[in-house]
Amino acid sequence: MKIRLLFVLFAVMFSVITSTAASKYDNPDTIVVARDGTGEFRTVDEAIEVCRAFMDYHKVIYIKKGTYKEKLVIPSWLQNIELCGEDMNETIITYDDHANIRITLGTAEPRTQPMGTFRTYTLKIEGNDITIKNLTLENNSARLGQAVALHTEGDRIKVINCRLIGHQDTVYTGVANTHLYFKGCYICGTTDFIFGPSTAWFEDCTIESLVNSYVTAASTPKDQEYGYVFNNCRLIAADGVDKVYLGRPWRDYGYTLFMNCELGGHILPEGWHNWQKNREETARYLEYNNHGAGAATESRVAWSRQLTKKEAQKITPWAVLGTDFYNHCK
Numbered sequence: 001m002k003i004r005l006l007f008v009l010f011a012v013m014f015s016v017i018t019s020t021a022a023s024k025y026d027n028p029d030t031i032v033v034a035r036d037g038t039g040e041f042r043t044v045d046e047a048i049e050v051c052r053a054f055m056d057y058h059k060v061i062y063i064k065k066g067t068y069k070e071k072l073v074i075p076s077w078l079q080n081i082e083l084c085g086e087d088m089n090e091t092i093i094t095y096d097d098h099a100n101i102r103i104t105l106g107t108a109e110p111r112t113q114p115m116g117t118f119r120t121y122t123l124k125i126e127g128n129d130i131t132i133k134n135l136t137l138e139n140n141s142a143r144l145g146q147a148v149a150l151h152t153e154g155d156r157i158k159v160i161n162c163r164l165i166g167h168q169d170t171v172y173t174g175v176a177n178t179h180l181y182f183k184g185c186y187i188c189g190t191t192d193f194i195f196g197p198s199t200a201w202f203e204d205c206t207i208e209s210l211v212n213s214y215v216t217a218a219s220t221p222k223d224q225e226y227g228y229v230f231n232n233c234r235l236i237a238a239d240g241v242d243k244v245y246l247g248r249p250w251r252d253y254g255y256t257l258f259m260n261c262e263l264g265g266h267i268l269p270e271g272w273h274n275w276q277k278n279r280e281e282t283a284r285y286l287e288y289n290n291h292g293a294g295a296a297t298e299s300r301v302a303w304s305r306q307l308t309k310k311e312a313q314k315i316t317p318w319a320v321l322g323t324d325f326y327n328h329c330k
Contacts, residue, residue, distance in 0.1 A: 025050040028057040035066035044083065044093060045070055053077040063135060065090040071097065076126040076154070085135030088161055092136040095122040099145035114145075117169055121151035131158040138165035143190070148172045152198065155179055156325045162186075166193060167210065173198030176221045179321045181329045192217035194228065195250055201317050202230045209237045209244045209266060214273065216247035218254035220284070226320045227255030227284070235294065237266035248273040252282040259288035259312060267294025272304045288312040 025031065031047045032039035039062075041047045047061045060082045070093060074081060085091030097120040102112045122139050123132070132150075139147040146169040150159070155178040163186045164171055170189035173180055173196035180200040187194065188208040195217035207230070209215060215235070220227030228247075235258075237244060244266045247256045271287070274280040280303040287297070288307040297306055307315075318326040 026052045028059060030060040030062050032062050032064065033068075034064040035068065036064075039064060043070060044068055045072055048072065048074060048078070048081070051078055051081055055080045058082065060084055062086070063091050063093075067092045067094060069094055071095045071122060073124045074127045074130055074154075078127040079129045079154075081127065081129075082131040082133060083135065084131075084133045085162075088134045088163060089136065091134065092138065093122060094136075094138045094140050096139065096141040096147075097121075098139075098141040098147040101145075117146040117148065118151070118172070118174070120146060120169075121148045121172070123149070124151040124153070125157055126153045128154045129156045130154055131160065132162055133158075133160040134162070136163040136165060138163070139167075139170070140165070141167075143167050152178065152180060152196075156328075157181070158329055159183070159185055164188075167191075169193060169195060172196050173200050176224060179325055181317070181321060181326070183329070192248070192250070195219070197221055197224070197227075197251070199224065199226045199320060200228050201320050202228070202233055203317070205230070205233045207233055207235045209235070209241050211238075212241055212243040212266075214245045214248050216256050217250040218247060218256045219249070219251035220253055220255040221251075222253040222282075224253075224255070226257075226315075228257070229315065229320055230256075230258045230261055231317075232260050233258070234262045234264075235267060235292075236264050242266050243268055245273045246271050247285065248275045249279040249283040249285075250275070252279055253284060254279070254282075255284040255286075257286040257288070257307075257315065258290055259286075259307070259315070261290045261295075262292040263290050263294035265293030269296065269299035271300045274301075274303070 033041045064086045101115045139149040141147040149166040151172045153175045157180045159182045161184045168191045170193040176197040178198045182202045185205045190211045191213040197219045218227040272285045285304040
């Protein structure tokens with residue numbers, strides 16, 4: 001009887017101890033990550049793992065300067081998390097997968113096949129209400145295929161003061177009817193390096209083309225009012241790059257608008273490409289009040305359109321993203 005009682009007491013004590021340990025990070029405090037061991041964790045993934053599911057408070061994972069070679073997922077059951085770097089240029093999360101790496105699938109009869117674009121991410125965000133801030137996120141694979149740095153699937157995602165670096169397919173906004181806000185970011189790539197079906201507002205961003213190709217490849221659904229809106233952004237190019245299209249529609253009804261932007265001389269006079277699949281019949285490609293050597297409108301393709309002042313006044317971040325979300329972005 002005594003032995004049984006001792007066993008029960010031990011089980012209760014163990015339960016209390018493990019319960020306390022499990023709940024240590026169930027609070028709105030900041031978690032510190034540092035490669036040099038001066039934080040609570042050495043990797044970002046470890047910090048993400050201790051966050052409680054469906055948090056109703058704001059949790060900051062503060063990442064000190066350093067290079068973190070990690071392939072990360074913020075899963076769908078996590079929300080209200082902020083990944084905040086110590087320094088935009090010196091806090092670097094990097095990985096190097098690309099679409100043509102061969103991977104093994106299946107167990108009974110395993111087979112290999114190319115990884116494909118949508119598994120190549122460095123960071124994949126499935127959860128809602130996630131912020132990434134003050135850091136560099138890159139896919140630094142060689143140019144051997146599509147290679148995504150940031151892959152988003154959640155809603156109400158904010159990307160503030162970040163460097164998003166890659167080649168083909170750098171930023172994939174992967175789910176329709178989700179809303180994203182990019183502010184003060186640097187985004188570079190080669191081909192279609194901002195692509196997908198989401199609604200996204202880009203404010204005060206610098207967009208650099210690394211080769212002659214295409215900047216955007218929107219796949220906006222027909223029933224979605226907005227796709228990509230670039231406002232007060234600056235489009236630049238690497239040395240020798242002089243033939244770049246603003247975008248081509250990955251799917252019918254692709255929506256992209258550049259307004260109040262500086263368009264460098266690398267932007268082709270025709271501006272837009274139809275992907276040679278008759279998508280000019282449905283593409284929603286718009287411009288308003290742009291300036292710079294690439295902003296002349298005389299030779300734009302006939303199926304793109306310049307907004308009127310009255311039309312442009314209706315396109316605001318709160319109209320595009322929703323008032324509640326945008327109020328949290330400011």
